[in-house]
Amino acid sequence: MIRLEQVSHQFANGTRALSDINLALSGQDFTVLIGPSGAGKSTLMRVLNGLVRPKSGKVWIGDTEISRAPERVVRLERRRIGMVFQSFNLVKRLTALENVLLGRLGDMPGWRSTLRLYTKADRSLAMNTLERVGMADFAWQRADTLSGGQQQRVGIARALAQRPQLILADEPISALDPKSSEQVMELLRDIQKRDGIAVLTNLHHLDAVREYAGRVIALKSGSVFFDGSVQRLTDEITRDLYYGETADDSSSHAQSNVPALSTDNQTGSPSFLLE
Amino acid sequence: MTNTGIAGTPNLEPPAPLKRRLLLNRLMWVGIVALLIWAYFGTEMSFPRLFAGAGESWKLLFGEADRPGSGFFPPDFRRFPEYLEQMLITIKMAIWGTLLAVILGIPLSVLAARNTSPNIVVYTLTRRLLDFLRGLNEFVLALVFVVAVGLGPFPGILALAVHTAGILAKLFSEGIEAVDTGQIEAVQATGASPLQVLTHGVWPQIVPHVVSMTLYRFESNVRAATVLGIVGAGGIGFYITESIRGFDFRAACAIIIMILISVFLVDTLSARVRQRLT
Ligand SMILES: Nc1ncnc2c1ncn2[C@@H]1O[C@H](COP(=O)(O)OP(=O)(O)OP(=O)(O)O)[C@@H](O)[C@H]1O
Ligand SMILES: [Mg+2]
Numbered sequence: 001m002i003r004l005e006q007v008s009h010q011f012a013n014g015t016r017a018l019s020d021i022n023l024a025l026s027g028q029d030f031t032v033l034i035g036p037s038g039a040g041k042s043t044l045m046r047v048l049n050g051l052v053r054p055k056s057g058k059v060w061i062g063d064t065e066i067s068r069a070p071e072r073v074v075r076l077e078r079r080r081i082g083m084v085f086q087s088f089n090l091v092k093r094l095t096a097l098e099n100v101l102l103g104r105l106g107d108m109p110g111w112r113s114t115l116r117l118y119t120k121a122d123r124s125l126a127m128n129t130l131e132r133v134g135m136a137d138f139a140w141q142r143a144d145t146l147s148g149g150q151q152q153r154v155g156i157a158r159a160l161a162q163r164p165q166l167i168l169a170d171e172p173i174s175a176l177d178p179k180s181s182e183q184v185m186e187l188l189r190d191i192q193k194r195d196g197i198a199v200l201t202n203l204h205h206l207d208a209v210r211e212y213a214g215r216v217i218a219l220k221s222g223s224v225f226f227d228g229s230v231q232r233l234t235d236e237i238t239r240d241l242y243y244g245e246t247a248d249d250s251s252s253h254a255q256s257n258v259p260a261l262s263t264d265n266q267t268g269s270p271s272f273l274l275e
Numbered sequence: 276m277t278n279t280g281i282a283g284t285p286n287l288e289p290p291a292p293l294k295r296r297l298l299l300n301r302l303m304w305v306g307i308v309a310l311l312i313w314a315y316f317g318t319e320m321s322f323p324r325l326f327a328g329a330g331e332s333w334k335l336l337f338g339e340a341d342r343p344g345s346g347f348f349p350p351d352f353r354r355f356p357e358y359l360e361q362m363l364i365t366i367k368m369a370i371w372g373t374l375l376a377v378i379l380g381i382p383l384s385v386l387a388a389r390n391t392s393p394n395i396v397v398y399t400l401t402r403r404l405l406d407f408l409r410g411l412n413e414f415v416l417a418l419v420f421v422v423a424v425g426l427g428p429f430p431g432i433l434a435l436a437v438h439t440a441g442i443l444a445k446l447f448s449e450g451i452e453a454v455d456t457g458q459i460e461a462v463q464a465t466g467a468s469p470l471q472v473l474t475h476g477v478w479p480q481i482v483p484h485v486v487s488m489t490l491y492r493f494e495s496n497v498r499a500a501t502v503l504g505i506v507g508a509g510g511i512g513f514y515i516t517e518s519i520r521g522f523d524f525r526a527a528c529a530i531i532i533m534i535l536i537s538v539f540l541v542d543t544l545s546a547r548v549r550q551r552l553t
Contacts, residue, residue, distance in 0.1 A: 085457065085460075089461035091479050105462070105475060
């Protein structure tokens with residue numbers, strides 16, 4: 001169970017990306033995040049895995065509150081949250097298998113990983129996840145020689161190798177052709193259904209949203225504009241979402257289901273070497 | 276094209292900012308000429324002296340009839356095995372000097388790259404340290420290390436290592452600053468530690484750059500190592516000084532030819548490896 005309580009975030013340059021977000025991602029939902037460009041969808045996902053520390057509010061991963069926790073604690077929680085990217089973000093010069101093994105880093109002691117001494121269990125887990133996404137034949141091929149659709153499937157395998165409870169997929173199909181898009185979305189749906197891993201993804205095409213979503217969360221100008229099952233997402237709401245006035249007006253269709261708590265400030269760190 | 280004023284009369288005056296630029300331009304040229312004149316005096320530069328010697332060059336190169344064995348040609352290869360051994364020592368010095376520089380340079384480059392340095396203070400201090408290391412000439416460093424550890428190739432290796440570490444760390448840090456942040460974020464997102472992000476996210480991306488820059492500096496270090504012997508820091512350089520001091524120009528000529536051939540071979544080989552990588 002992952003919960004956001006009164007989460008607001010403002011970037012160092014003053015851009016207000018999230019305001020007063022309350023939501024809970026429980027169990028085995030296939031949740032789709034929608035909203036106009038700049039609404040804060042990517043920021044919300046990065047708050048969920050601690051890559052962005054919100055200015056205020058609380059982020060609960062299970063029983064751990066990470067918004068102000070030390071980096072080491074956040075890292076431990078982050079292991080159980082896989083992330084899939086629009087531009088795949090495979091380490092280009094590594095093979096597909098090595099990329100999937102990156103998903104094991106969080107559970108490895110430093111010296112073992114520096115020497116690339118992956119355990120037999122890790123290697124077979126990586127191979128199995130590659131098989132799961134239909135990429136076992138490409139295990140030894142360098143990532144930058146794969147097609148976009150293949151790279152994205154390796155990206156999903158990397159997330160799976162983390163043995164995650166939640167997979168965050170930020171526009172996983174925006175850079176893909178229709179056929180690859182379908183494969184990737186079917187795969188994500190299958191993972192959510194069969195493996196019971198919650199999926200939170202962000203899609204731009206409403207057709208795809210209606211096809212795959214169970215629950216829909218709509219963001220507008222950093223606020224939750226709609227939160228409910230896909231059946232309740234009417235054409236009127238989506239029109240308001242993309243073409244209506246700003247979200248500050250009273251037409252918000254969101255229902256807050258998380259109790260409000262006190263807030264505190266915490267800024268994120270700019271360098272990834274900072275503890 | 277003419278610039279037409281508002282009233283329709285041609286405006287021949289350039290606009291004020293352009294005028295200022297033209298003036299600055301002219302001042303700059305005056306400054307350059309003044310600098311060249313200043314630099315001429317005190318250097319005993321004399322073109323007449325250079326050309327007066329030209330007539331004697333035949334004698335200089337091929338010796339005088341009444342002094343057998345004088346002049347540079349033909350080169351004297353009688354001590355070839357000895358020269359070869361020293362040439363190989365010179366290359367060995369370059370290999371170890373470069374290797375130690377890489378070992379020193381990699382951690383320094385992490386501290387000197389804006390995106391991996393722990394904070395602005397460490398970043399600035401490391402940058403200044405690298406400027407300092409690069410500023411120390413190999414030759415001067417060799418003199419210092421000869422005093423510190425004694426004569427031989429070892430002080431030469433240390434001199435090359437210290438100077439090259441400064442250069443390589445700077446070059447590597449530029450490679451680190453150019454990495455694709457998407458790939459880094461993906462490794463971070465798995466829950467990897469900062470060290471793991473470096474070894475699995477940054478390192479694979481900079482390997483070609485690191486290897487190519489290292490080979491490039493190795494070539495340059497072979498050239499630098501050939502003269503370190505002049506100050507007693509090992510290698511073929513000592514034999515050049517020795518033969519010239521003893522007026523044995525034909526031996527010096529043989530050594531210089533060997534240096535040229537070795538440098539050419541090393542450059543060609545290393546350039547070929549570098550090409551393979553990119
Ligand atoms: N690192 C950053 N520094 C400053 N501002 C940022 C940063 N990242 C995002 N923003 C700003 O925060 C707001 C939300 O950005 P975000 O990327 O979350 O939007 P999004 O909903 O994912 O949009 P898109 O659909 O175009 O990807 C935007 O106004 C964006 O310009
Ligand atoms: Mg986005």
